[in-house]
Amino acid sequence: QVQLVESGGGLVHDGGSLRLSCAASGPSVNLWAMGWFRQAPGLDREFVASVTYTGKHAYYADSVKGRFTASRDTSKNTAYLQMDSLKPDDTATYFCVAGPNEDCSGYTCQPADGVWGQGTQVTVSS
16 A cells, blocks of 8 residues: 655745655555645645656646746655745645546646645745
């Protein structure tokens, strides 16, 4: 069974940076796409970024494009989300997701039919 362990959330000031990590373990997870969603209080969960199983392609929501960078260390089955120029609107619980399939729409592809991490809190103060 695939499991995801997230780390790296915290409190940062407006304009600061954080890096989230998501370590995946389990059968065939090296062939799974990985990504990030976030959910702020009272709002729906929304796609943030994803990276293909090769680590060669990444996709981003328009709201984070140019500020966030998704990457993957295939030797460690670990995905990263480098978040720069953070804004108070980025405050949310961030969830890692991994899936054997991808759901593509428009210019983004999201991991599908997989599992979710436990979530990590990111708070950006103004």
